[in-house]
Amino acid sequence: MTDAHEFIPAARPVIDEEEIEAAVRVLRSGRVVQGPEVAAFEEEFSELVDGRHCVAVNSGTSALHLALMALGIGPGDEVIVPSFSFAASANAVRLVGADVVFVDIEADTFCLDPAAVEAAVTSRTAAIMPVHLYGHPAAMDRIMAIAAQRGLAVVEDACQAHAAALNGTPVGAFGSAGTFSFYPTKNMHSLEGGMISTADAEVARTLRLLRNQGMEQRYANEIVGANVRMTDVSAAIGRVQRGKLAGWTEQRIANAAYLTEHITAANVVTPKVAEGARHIYHQYTVRIQGDREAAMARLTEAGVGNAVYYPTPIHRLKPYWEPDQKAGRIWDLPETERAAAEVVSLPVHPALTQRDLDRIVTAVNALGEQL
């Protein structure tokens, strides 16, 4: 066992002096909730989504929830969602009282399969929620064409995909709304936080009302809203991280390219990138064709962090599985099931050294003989 004491973590959230100084500066200022830092963060983040309106909230989940609310999606509506995602994607749909329709993914990109989306549209479909999983953009050209033809809203779950793009258009700049997460393990963070992007000024205004009790003027409540405001401490940290995102993203892409070039084990399938896609590698996710548990144990033993996102597809989680069983609803999602059984994410974060990368390659290639 070499270098096992130097464990290479699967993710490494950054809280450096700059982030700490920004937080302290805000705390000393006394303006700590939805003040000038939040406004500046929204403005600066907007550059990542082709200048769309940006509305900051307290998490990616709140961003999804409010986006659906602002688009008027609710009881009686169906929303098409991939089951191969984090539960938040489907939870947001259920939180607004709409029905989740699970659709399968493409084997190569792990993102919604547009042909399956088209087949799932019914008279009740109100929206499609593509998830740009692992930082790979979903097939937005085809999904937007289906949405336009059927008059459907599109809520992009870009929580893992800051600055990913398809054919030069950034994620979050395609749909009726885009949503981002700033959880600490994301490519950039604000401790906790989220952002919604939209081209529609009216939707943006509704989002601003919804995040703050329905108020623009204090105590002049216009609609029923929640409190999902972002703090200025979070926004100040988010602004620092936003400034570092471009460099970090380039490093992730370079790390991924190195891994893909050097991983040669026959039973390990490296990630594919669709034509025109800019994959920003929130995760570097391989498929293990063999005993995944054994492979993960070997990697851990070699000091290489690894994790499965997601071992259980959302449709198999209790709050979805039980009502579906009761209603006799069975989802046919073979690629989702296969992905959940095969995927393993390896370290790709920007703090990796050349030595780390070589250790990852060595450990993964050794699986060729070990499984």
Ligand SMILES: Cc1ncc(COP(=O)(O)O)c(C=O)c1O
């Ligand atoms: C695909 C996806 N959607 C939604 C979320 C929810 O974001 P948050 O954890 O900020 O609420 C996450 C993050 O964990 C995610 O990965």
